[in-house]
Amino acid sequence: MMTMLLLFFGTMALSLYASWKVRSAYNRYSQVPASSGYTGAEVAQRILDLNGIRDVSIHSTHGHLTDHYDPSNRRLVLSEENYHGTSVAALGIAAHECGHAIQHQQLYAPLKWRMAAVGITGIASQIVMWVPLIGLFGGFFPYKLAITIMAVSFGILMLFQLVTLPVEFDATARAKKVLAGTGAVAAGTEFKAMSKVLDAAALTYVAAFVSTLGYFLYYLLQMTGMRGNDE
Ligand SMILES: [Zn+2]
Numbered sequence: 001m002m003t004m005l006l007l008f009f010g011t012m013a014l015s016l017y018a019s020w021k022v023r024s025a026y027n028r029y030s031q032v033p034a035s036s037g038y039t040g041a042e043v044a045q046r047i048l049d050l051n052g053i054r055d056v057s058i059h060s061t062h063g064h065l066t067d068h069y070d071p072s073n074r075r076l077v078l079s080e081e082n083y084h085g086t087s088v089a090a091l092g093i094a095a096h097e098c099g100h101a102i103q104h105q106q107l108y109a110p111l112k113w114r115m116a117a118v119g120i121t122g123i124a125s126q127i128v129m130w131v132p133l134i135g136l137f138g139g140f141f142p143y144k145l146a147i148t149i150m151a152v153s154f155g156i157l158m159l160f161q162l163v164t165l166p167v168e169f170d171a172t173a174r175a176k177k178v179l180a181g182t183g184a185v186a187a188g189t190e191f192k193a194m195s196k197v198l199d200a201a202a203l204t205y206v207a208a209f210v211s212t213l214g215y216f217l218y219y220l221l222q223m224t225g226m227r228g229n230d231e
Contacts, residue, residue: 007218011211018200018207025200026065029193030081030089036184040082040094043184047098048076050178056101060084067093069100071115076101088185092194095179096201099171110166117160124156128215144223151219158216161209168205172198 038046044058056074060083067078076097082090103111128150135146175198179185185194 003218007214011214014207015204015211018204022065022197022200022204025197026089029092029197030085030087032088032190032193033086034088034091034184034190034194035186036091037086038091038184039084039086040078040090041084043091043179044076044078044094044098046182046184047095047178048101050182051098051102051105053101053105058083065093067097069097069104071100071104071111074101074104088190088194089197091179091185092175092198093201095175095184096171096198098178099174100167102174103167103170108167108170110163110170113163114160114167117156117163120156121160124153124160127153128157147219147222151216151223154212154216154219158209158212161205161212164205165209168202172202 041058041060048054048056048058056069056076058076058078060080061077063079064081065079067082069076078094078097082093100111102108131141131146131149131153135141135143141149176191176195179194180187180191185191
């Protein structure tokens with residue numbers, strides 16, 4: 001029970017810290033304009049053009065940090081503040097999302113694995129939410145079966161977060177390279193500020209991986225009966 005509480009509060013603290021870090025970096029560096037004067041949408045269009053990508057459309061959407069690349073519809077979606085914004089944070093995020101579009105065009109293997117795993121990951125995340133609740137109230141499952149289901153589901157979630165890491169780090173590396181190469185973000189202070197935003201965002205994916213790894217190991221140890229005597 002102690003282990004579970006430690007795991008629960010530890011992973012929660014980690015994910016709160018990571019999201020605080022990305023928000024504070026973003027709030028700070030979305031106030032720092034890039035001297036190139038490009039908007040996020042302009043930079044995104046330029047990067048797509050440079051890579052000969054013509055089948056990806058750029059859109060703006062509501063919300064804060066809602067930026068993403070949607071591979072099934074080939075849409076690059078930027079939040080309004082990054083679509084219209086000229087800050088180093090806006091350009092960094094726009095270029096990062098282009099990184100995913102380039103990965104898709106080049107059939108980058110970890111992105112393919114990630115796309116293939118989306119469906120089963122959705123099911124696994126439902127299972128880890130419902131099985132403990134049902135077990136708590138109904139006791140419908142034998143304990144061992146419930147633990148096994150939880151271990152397998154967290155194993156799937158952990159693998160998904162694991163393949164997400166190269167996808168995210170690669171998109172950020174591509175973003176930094178193209179922004180520096182095209183001069184959209186000036187070397188020195190601007191580049192450093194842009195990097196802080198993208199590196200903070202990458203940290204949230206590391207936090208998500210560590211959390212699911214923690215839960216996976218917990219249930220795996222329960223399953224193999226190697227748990228300590230802190231029951
Ligand atoms: Zn990303």
